[in-house]
Amino acid sequence: MPEDRALPPEVEGGEATERMLQILSTSARLFATAGYEGTSMRDIAQACGISKSLLYHHFADKDEIFARITLGSTRELVQFVEARLPEGATASARLRAFMVATGEYFQRYRWAWIASTTAFWNDPQQRRHAERMLWRDRYEGLVRSLIQQAIAAGEIRPLDVPLAGRLVLSSLNWMHRWHKPDQGMPAPEVAAEYFDMIFSGLRADGQGLPPGHPEG
Amino acid sequence: MPEDRALPPEVEGGEATERMLQILSTSARLFATAGYEGTSMRDIAQACGISKSLLYHHFADKDEIFARITLGSTRELVQFVEARLPEGATASARLRAFMVATGEYFQRYRWAWIASTTAFWNDPQQRRHAERMLWRDRYEGLVRSLIQQAIAAGEIRPLDVPLAGRLVLSSLNWMHRWHKPDQGMPAPEVAAEYFDMIFSGLRADGQGLPPGHPEG
DNA sequence: CCCTTCGTTGACCAAGCGGTCAGGGTCCGG
């Protein structure tokens, strides 16, 4: 399968054998398509072409596999996006870069992304997933701070910052429900279009769309 | 439980006894919180205070319960929203009404809504769910036609209509991941705020926000 | 009075689940 290695480079603890990476990337695809409960350890083993016991040799249990994927993928997302924010640019240009980078990440690590965004948001205690929530919060905090900076700089009108942040994230998080990988507009372009729409608005009299189209 | 009767009035075929409604509304809550695979027939029976066998007396199998909820809820959504579009108004005012009505529907029939939007989008053959897809398409077609009308009327600038429609729907469909029923802004108000942001844009120089605030 | 209908139940089934375990290879350092 071509897209089996659709996993971010780091997958937590650092050490990960080739076999473990294969298990993780295969599991990511299965979790993304059938959900956590809908994916059995037998499914994973069969898709990997190995015995079920081997899964338990490399991982403690089903939840550890899932947590490795979602935690690793969420942490990587934040670092991926943060590394792509142009430092000298305006706040709105950085917000645009935030959205485009998220689109790139979605395009590259599709299955892990879907598994992560599909995973339960409001978790039962589970210390394993608490760390993922922290990275999610940091990600959401980042988009809010960019909006706040843009307001302070007079680039964005004063408004409900958390709600505006949710609008931005909603557009990106919902992409996996309709976007096909090798069909239509590439995800980063979709993200850029979304930015233009959200930033400039749909309204006709809003004098065009100045901020995008440097095509970053 | 107070919110158990959180089901749209019609649930398909028309005839539905009180017990069937109880089963459907209870199942909707369980499906919404634990997912389809994560909800067992025993869970449903116990939550209803009845025996598992009785479920099979009223419904053929698990999938029929699920399909009744998601199909009924999706069909009701479309009819609910269509009934709330002001006929004489401008296209953008109708788009705003579309979003606010969706927020109202989400607020009223929370569990059925979540179960429906969480359900698989791209279905394996399953004729049972094909009808739901039709209503979903009609719903998405409605928002696209409103945007198209607004463009034709010069209220919205020319742009990628399907993408703009997806932006609108993304904001609404993602609400259930963060919105708490009795906490913060009511869902219809959130939808109205979203409309203002999307229609007028976040940009500071876009001369304020004329279209909302008749608070329809 | 009986007979049918209908809501209801507990016992039961095969299959699948997550997880365990004893052990078989294979390679490498001593």
Place this chain on the structure above:
DNA sequence: CCGGACCCTGACCGCTTGGTCAACGAAGGG
């Protein structure tokens, strides 16, 4: 040649799953 370390496997366990079935009790019409 031995002994550990590491991958890897098939058989197995207790439990839960979706679904079936025979039967029971109350209601209601003839």
